[in-house]
Amino acid sequence: MINDQVKLLVEKYSLTRCARCNFCESVCPTYAATRRRIHGPRGRIWLIIYLSQGIDVNSDEYDGLLSCLNCRACNQVCPAGIEIAEAIHDAKALLVRNALK
Amino acid sequence: MDFESFRAEVKRVVSGDKVIESRGELMLYSYDASPAESAIPRMVIQPETTNEVSEVIKLANEYLIPIVPSSGRTSLHGGPIPYNGAVVLDLMRMNKVLEVNLEDSYVHVEVGVRLDELNAELARHGHFFPPDPASSTAATVGGSLANGAGGMRGAKYGTVKDWVLGAEVVLPTGEPVFMGCRTLKCRAGYDLLSLVIGSEGTLGVITNAYLKIWPLPEAIVRLRVYFRDVVDAARAVGMIKARGFRPLIVEFLDRGTMEAVSGYVKEFTYPRDSEAMLIIDLDGPPEAMKRYIDSMVNILKGAGGYEIEWTGDKDEMDRIYMARRAAYPALLRLFSGMRVMPEDISVPPSRLPEAVKGIGSIASKYGLKIVTWGHVGDGNLHPNIIYNPNDQSSVSKLYSVSRELGLMAINLGGTVSSEHGIGVLKKDLLTSELEVKGIAQLRLMKAIKRVFDPNNILNPGKVIDID
Numbered sequence: 208m209i210n211d212q213v214k215l216l217v218e219k220y221s222l223t224r225c226a227r228c229n230f231c232e233s234v235c236p237t238y239a240a241t242r243r244r245i246h247g248p249r250g251r252i253w254l255i256i257y258l259s260q261g262i263d264v265n266s267d268e269y270d271g272l273l274s275c276l277n278c279r280a281c282n283q284v285c286p287a288g289i290e291i292a293e294a295i296h297d298a299k300a301l302l303v304r305n306a307l308k
Numbered sequence: 309m310d311f312e313s314f315r316a317e318v319k320r321v322v323s324g325d326k327v328i329e330s331r332g333e334l335m336l337y338s339y340d341a342s343p344a345e346s347a348i349p350r351m352v353i354q355p356e357t358t359n360e361v362s363e364v365i366k367l368a369n370e371y372l373i374p375i376v377p378s379s380g381r382t383s384l385h386g387g388p389i390p391y392n393g394a395v396v397l398d399l400m401r402m403n404k405v406l407e408v409n410l411e412d413s414y415v416h417v418e419v420g421v422r423l424d425e426l427n428a429e430l431a432r433h434g435h436f437f438p439p440d441p442a443s444s445t446a447a448t449v450g451g452s453l454a455n456g457a458g459g460m461r462g463a464k465y466g467t468v469k470d471w472v473l474g475a476e477v478v479l480p481t482g483e484p485v486f487m488g489c490r491t492l493k494c495r496a497g498y499d500l501l502s503l504v505i506g507s508e509g510t511l512g513v514i515t516n517a518y519l520k521i522w523p524l525p526e527a528i529v530r531l532r533v534y535f536r537d538v539v540d541a542a543r544a545v546g547m548i549k550a551r552g553f554r555p556l557i558v559e560f561l562d563r564g565t566m567e568a569v570s571g572y573v574k575e576f577t578y579p580r581d582s583e584a585m586l587i588i589d590l591d592g593p594p595e596a597m598k599r600y601i602d603s604m605v606n607i608l609k610g611a612g613g614y615e616i617e618w619t620g621d622k623d624e625m626d627r628i629y630m631a632r633r634a635a636y637p638a639l640l641r642l643f644s645g646m647r648v649m650p651e652d653i654s655v656p657p658s659r660l661p662e663a664v665k666g667i668g669s670i671a672s673k674y675g676l677k678i679v680t681w682g683h684v685g686d687g688n689l690h691p692n693i694i695y696n697p698n699d700q701s702s703v704s705k706l707y708s709v710s711r712e713l714g715l716m717a718i719n720l721g722g723t724v725s726s727e728h729g730i731g732v733l734k735k736d737l738l739t740s741e742l743e744v745k746g747i748a749q750l751r752l753m754k755a756i757k758r759v760f761d762p763n764n765i766l767n768p769g770k771v772i773d774i775d
């Protein structure tokens with residue numbers, strides 16, 4: 208169920224356009240703080256893609272998504288023009304709603 | 309290979325929060341920026357000190373666990389991908405600028421510092437580190453040294469190998485050593501440092517380095533010129549060099565690039581009859597600039613250049629450069645559903661006209677779109693191949709085009725990789741190049757790998773196969 212919703216989200220934001228250039232990670236404050244890729248935009252985008260493919264995320268990875276500050280610094284530098292912050296925001300909402308159920 | 313014992317020992321030498329084992333997070337280390345096949349590592353370790361790197365590698369060598377150094381993961385040939393259940397050594401936590409020494413003209417830096425961060429720090433001291441890959445926002449010192457990276461300023465300043473004095477390197481057997489010197493001159497026996505630079509993490513893990521730094525240019529003037537024939541643009545580069553100019557950058561953009569940029573940035577326009585554009589930066593003392601510009605304009609006109617514009621004003625310079633800066637984003641945004649593979653070949657600048665024509669023929673032969681730009685001051689072209697990752701025939705054409713581009717470069721006296729490296733995708737092309745230059749070198753390379761890494765644990769299967 209959640210996978211289907213995440214799939215729609217991946218399509219809505221065309222996340223698979225990600226060229227994996229990693230430009231976004233260098234401006235991300237949460238990655239700078241922890242140096243864990245689950246706390247960076249490229250990592251978060253790919254976690255969402257993996258979720259849509261039915262791969263489970265564990266609690267650390269879940270926190271990785273939730274810890275995004277929605278500061279949008281990543282959006283500014285993404286050469287593919289992905290609305291990274293918005294995609295993560297929507298994914299967070301899905302995960303939280305799903306957890307509350 | 310007893311992975312359980314290895315895991316237990318690793319946790320004795322580095323604390324648990326530096327060891328990653330959950331599947332989702334491991335998957336974030338399964339790819340780089342290339343189309344190379346992905347592979348999930350068994351474990352990721354994030355050391356913070358040379359000592360931790362050394363202890364981990366000693367264990368990998370003892371338990372025969374393949375181990376792959378990893379930094380920004382922006383590689384374009386699969387270099388940091390952990391095949392065959394390898395463990396990844398993520399060096400991004402080693403991220404301090406340790407010392408800027410203007411008197412001795414070096415910066416001592418840990419490898420996880422990104423090149424733009426390094427240059428921001430150096431600019432505060434009026435200096436810079438010249439090698440400038442287009443990925444410098446994300447590319448690190450370590451990954452760039454290991455990949456032998458270069459960039460636009462290559463024609464004047466070369467690549468990273470010309471800017472490293474010495475480095476702390478952990479050998480594949482785990483011993484930390486200091487290779488090279490802190491001084492500009494250094495004749496301490498065989499030059500092992502040069503072997504490690506560009507070895508793509510196969511001969512040692514670099515943990516910190518002494519890099520040469522240079523004063524920022526006093527003044528820069530930027531010129532922009534169009535050509536009706538790509539061959540004229542390529543010829544202009546040779547003429548510029550023959551007249552004794554060493555511009556800071558000479559960037560070439562073909563018509564496909566201009567078309568793509570104008571589709572993405574509305575303000576960007578170009579003359580409809582132009583087939584190529586050059587952006588040239590000249591640096592030097594302010595009082596010499598007028599003279600430089602006059603001769604440069606003459607050379608460019610003589611080569612068939614027109615609509616020549618030049619400026620020293622920062623905003624205007626940015627406006628001219630937008631065509632180049634927007635080129636990569638333009639390709640990613642315009643060709644939806646497609647991917648871009650930035651290829652990387654070099655030819656002697658005098659052979660650029662033939663290379664540019666050759667790229668056109670290869671594109672038509674395979675029916676794939678190729679958009680080319682390049683740092684042509686040193687003969688380095690980046691033909692960007694646009695392919696469909698979901699169409700097997702398009703992907704196999706991508707590899708054929710890549711191969712033919714490499715073979716063309718070899719035939720023109722050039723090389724199959726100028727700055728991106730070999731990784732896994734260009735091993736065959738490397739062999740082809742060595743067949744021309746003397747295949748005995750492949751034997752030497754294999755022997756060198758065995759001497760450094762008797763158990764073949766450090767980034768095995770990259771650059772060359774040893775058996």
Ligand SMILES: Cc1cc2nc3c(=O)[nH]c(=O)nc-3n(C[C@H](O)[C@H](O)[C@H](O)COP(=O)(O)OP(=O)(O)OC[C@H]3O[C@@H](n4cnc5c(N)ncnc54)[C@H](O)[C@@H]3O)c2cc1C
Nearest residue numbers: 379380381382383387441442448450451454458509514727
């Ligand atoms: C959009 C784009 C544009 C690019 N433009 C250029 C360009 O203009 N010029 C250019 O040269 N390259 C370019 N590249 C390729 C790449 O970005 C560079 O080669 C870069 O320097 C790699 O740095 P990294 O930190 O990402 O290294 P990684 O990709 O993490 O690693 C590179 C290689 O080095 C090894 N390695 C990493 N760190 C170490 C270490 N500390 N010790 C030993 N081995 C190590 C890895 O195993 C791997 O084989 C581009 C890439 C992209 C995506």
Ligand code: SF4
Nearest residue numbers: 235275276278279281
């Ligand atoms: S929006 Fe989130 S992912 Fe993007 S830079 Fe800010 S914290 Fe990082």
Ligand code: SF4
Nearest residue numbers: 225226228229231285
């Ligand atoms: S900047 Fe954009 S294209 Fe590059 S890795 Fe981040 S999300 Fe992907």
